[in-house]
Amino acid sequence: MIRIAIDAMGGDFGPEPVIEGVVQALEEKKFIPILVGDKEEILSFLPPYYVDKVEIVEAGDVIDMADAATDALKRKDSSIFKAVELVREGKADAVMSAGHSGATMTSATLRIGRLPGISKPGLATLMPSTGVHKTLVLDVGSVTDCKPQNLYEFGAMGEAYAEKILGISSPTVGLLSNGSEDSKGNELTKATFPLLKNLKGFIGNVEGKDIFNGKVNVVVCDGFTGNILLKTSEGVVATVFDLMKLYIRKSLPAKIGAFMMKKKVFVNMKKQIDKDEYGGAPLLGLKGCAIISHGASSPKAIKNAVFQAIRYVESDVNTAIEKRLSESH
Numbered sequence: 501m502i503r504i505a506i507d508a509m510g511g512d513f514g515p516e517p518v519i520e521g522v523v524q525a526l527e528e529k530k531f532i533p534i535l536v537g538d539k540e541e542i543l544s545f546l547p548p549y550y551v552d553k554v555e556i557v558e559a560g561d562v563i564d565m566a567d568a569a570t571d572a573l574k575r576k577d578s579s580i581f582k583a584v585e586l587v588r589e590g591k592a593d594a595v596m597s598a599g600h601s602g603a604t605m606t607s608a609t610l611r612i613g614r615l616p617g618i619s620k621p622g623l624a625t626l627m628p629s630t631g632v633h634k635t636l637v638l639d640v641g642s643v644t645d646c647k648p649q650n651l652y653e654f655g656a657m658g659e660a661y662a663e664k665i666l667g668i669s670s671p672t673v674g675l676l677s678n679g680s681e682d683s684k685g686n687e688l689t690k691a692t693f694p695l696l697k698n699l700k701g702f703i704g705n706v707e708g709k710d711i712f713n714g715k716v717n718v719v720v721c722d723g724f725t726g727n728i729l730l731k732t733s734e735g736v737v738a739t740v741f742d743l744m745k746l747y748i749r750k751s752l753p754a755k756i757g758a759f760m761m762k763k764k765v766f767v768n769m770k771k772q773i774d775k776d777e778y779g780g781a782p783l784l785g786l787k788g789c790a791i792i793s794h795g796a797s798s799p800k801a802i803k804n805a806v807f808q809a810i811r812y813v814e815s816d817v818n819t820a821i822e823k824r825l826s827e828s829h
Contacts, residue, residue, distance in 0.1 A: 501531060501532050502531045502593050502594070502809075502813050503531070503532045503591070504532070504592060504593065504595070504596060504806060504809050505534045505557075505583040505587060505591075506518065506522060506534065506535050506536065506595075506596050506806075507537070507580050507583045507596065507597035507599050507604070508535040508537035509538065509541075509559070509579040509599065510563075510579060510597045510599020511598035511796070511797055512796045513796070515537060515542055516545050517799045517802060518535075518802050519535070519542060519545040519546055520799035520802070521799035521805075521806065522535065522554070522803075524802075525803040525806040526553055526554075528803075528807075529806075531806070533555070533806070534554070534555045534556075534557055534583075534591075534592055535555070535557070536556075536557045536579045536583040536586070537556075537558075538558070538559070538560070539558050542556055543556075559578060559581075560577045561577040561579070562578060563603045565795065567600060569600065569602030570606060571603060572584075572600070572604070572606060573607055573610065573611075579597075580597055580600065580607055581607055583597060584607045584612060584790075585611060587608075587612050587789075587790070588611045588788075593789065593813045594788065594809040594813055595608065595612075595788070595789070595791070596791040596793065596802075596806065596809050597790075597792065597793065598793035598794060598797040598801075598802065598805075601641070601795075604792055605623070605642055605783055608621075608790040609786065612788045612790070614785055614786060614787065615786065615818055615821060615822055617653070617825040618653055618657070618785035619647075619649055619653060620653070621783045621785035621786055622643065622650075622653070622657060622723075622784050623638060623639050623640050623642040623726075623781050623783055623792060624637065624638035624640065624781055624783075625638070625730060625778065625781045627719075629711070630714050632714065633666055635714075635718070636661060637718075637719045637730070638654045638657070638720065638721075638726065639654055639722060639726050640726035640781065641723045643722065643723040644723045644724040644727075645724070646688060646723065648691040651689075651721075652692060653785065654720045654784075655673045655675075655696050656699060656821065656824045657784040657821050658718035658719075658784070659701050659718055660817055660820040660821040660824045661817055661821075663820065664816070664820045665812065665815055670700075671717040671718055672703045672716045673696065673702045673703065673716065673717070673718040673719075673720060674704065674706030674715070674716035674719050675689055675693060675702075675704070675720050675721075676689075676705075676706060676708065676719050676720065677706070679705060680704065680705050680706060682705065684705055696720070701717070711729075777804060778808070779801050779802065779803070779804030779805030779806070779807065779808050780797070784817075784821070786818075789809055789812045789813055789818075791805050791812070
């Protein structure tokens with residue numbers, strides 16, 4: 501059975517939503533959660549029925565959001581460090597944390613290690629799309645200053661992930677640029693373009709709008725650009741919904757129309773763009789699986805992050821990544 505090490509103390513709201521999300525996941529799937537943190541506090545939130553369905557590893561320290569990312573490597577009694585070590589030691593198949601994302605990425609990269617051929621892991625996330633599949637974007641915050649080789653590796657990893665996890669038989673890969681023409685871009689994207697041509701699914705440059713219109717399955721960019729893109733998109737979604745509510749309240753016909761659409765249109769739309777549906781972002785390129793969840797993750801988000809970790813392990817996507825890198829050289 502798949503074993504997942506979970507940083508129970510990470511997140512903005514402490515262990516309660518993390519444990520609730522794990523319990524929800526246990527109600528739907530069989531796996532072994534290893535909750536890492538303050539045992540007494542964990543047990544205070546864990547329903548008695550589930551006590552014998554989890555393992556608990558004591559950790560007396562928590563990396564705070566204000567701490568430096570490298571602190572996790574020095575503070576070996578922290579919940580993040582101990583959860584990562586379980587994967588390193590082969591006692592868990594995956595690690596998941598809604599805590600300090602930089603600390604999780606740093607400790608996972610240095611303690612679990614990278615796959616052969618990967619210089620730096622990339623953080624991937626799914627973006628809503630009008631196409632059949634959501635669009636995978638990477639990197640969204642792991643490597644802010646990238647070299648062409650990093651972007652090439654992101655493309656190979658994204659292509660493998662889209663095939664093995666998203667079930668796309670021949671995924672397409674695009675390089676995010678300021679125009680779709682081959683000649684467009686900055687120094688980084690122009691130097692990356694010929695490298696990405698080695699990937700079977702590479703279709704050239706794509707623009708920001710192409711992330712959402714179904715033109716491409718995987719979009720490659722540096723972590724600085726990707727993180728801004730991610731947070732801007734979240735802000736746009738929130739603003740659009742706020743504006744809809746504002747204008748609906750001002751008009752009786754709009755209120756009636758909104759009520760009639762509520763059950764189908766709005767529910768389906770919210771599901772498409774709700775970040776809780778994804779749960780977290782996988783850090784691709786590790787000799788294992790690490791899922792980075794949002795600090796404000798709800799129990800639903802934690803549950804879906806657990807499911808994502810299970811799918812990752814079951815798919816053996818890491819073998820596919822290694823194969824793609826060897827084939828495209």
